[in-house]
Amino acid sequence: MKKTVIITMCLLLAGPVFADDFTKEDTERWMAQFEQVAAEGRRLWTSPEIGTNGVACAQCHPNAANTHPETYPKFQKQLGRVIQLWEMINWCIRNPLEGEELAADDPRMIAMQAYVHKERRGVKLNPGKH
């Protein structure tokens, strides 16, 4: 019994060495990184530079409303398959914005998705919902 307790205590003490060790300062720094990318996302969302005709995402989606990031992936009936949010953003870039679509990992696409998700924070995930 005594031995078990000692081993457990050793494991607890040794724990942080093996686990991902981070501080409050780290989490604040990481959050600031996210906020910076989301702010760039809002800048792109409200700017004509993503398209070619001067139209911006925010013209139809103020505060990124009616984008429903919590419902993706979902079946998009007009495309006939289950898609992710970035594919829908590209659809809007191609059509109302008359622009060139972005790669899924394009920093601009990631920034815009960060912004969309940030505006929808607190809403429960509901994949597939219509």
Add this chain to the structure above:
Amino acid sequence: MSNKTLNGRRDFLKATTSGVIAGMLPVSLVRLAGATESDPEFTFAYISDSHIQHIKGAEFVRNWDRGLIRAVAEANLLEPKPDFVVFGGDLAQLGTKAELDHGAEILSGLNYKMRVVMGEHDYYLDLGEYWSDLYGEHYYSWDHKGVHFITLNSIITYDDWTFDRWESPERRMNEMAGLDNPNGSPFMVGRKQMKWLKKDLSKVSRDTPVVVFSHSPLQKIYKGWNFWTEEADDVQALLKRFDKVNVIYGHVHQIQYNQIDTIAFTSVMSTAWPWPYPESYAQAESHLPILTVPMNRADPFNERDATGWQFMNMHTGRVDLEFNLYNNNNRTVAFNHEKGHPEDTMFSNPKERTPTQSHF
């Protein structure tokens, strides 16, 4: 008005605009019989929020152009002919001469007398100066068949924002053009116009039906997107001493209606694009009028979805609206005299509603 008649007319419009039926007389939507001197009955059309947007040279955003061109073409087919057409503001996107001229050129295709309302997108570049060259006074009133009509400019704001804050008129226009821009400023009627309104109404008898056209809602729904007029309560206080008041407003690009005291409020659609209901922005509280049965959630794959224009029937001092929606079933919001408020003639019963009318 029966559903059958509505469908007949909608079918007519769709068939006509697709060129299937040429020269056929439109099916009349409204009863015109029974109008008397004390209860005049007439119709007018209402087109709003076309947001004509200049790209460069002779290029304009095609999508928004098409919405306005279609409204003008369809309104010219109306039978009975409307007495006049109102344009409800935001003809342009950034208030430039190019945009206002292009929009005015399209509107000039209407075969009717026009009344025009000022929108913030028409105003904040040159404070309505060029718009005035085209359409005259920013606010005015007139009488028509026993009804007193008032057009307000409800989109001005605090002087320090308008005159002292921005380095250029273009910057000022851009800041006000972003609906959700935290650098924007609340819409106002302003002291001078309030004084004018009070004086104008003092000449009108209590039993005269009053119709007010404004760009912004003269009620407070959501300040963050200026679904709002700062002095809404004061304007309502002036209006509610009349027995029958109707306020028609643009700006919101969606169906809304409400009743406050004797005042019936109804919004109109945009010909350009729909806007989300404020409740779908999860980070802020808003107050959609409780009576409203929402418009359909838009299908973004159809560029005319959840856009359209309105046909209005004025009788017994109240306005009934038919929303002519390009790619959805038309909706009718008519004044229910028993209940004393406007209501959707098809979907007021929650059991009748469709999944596309639920917004989240």
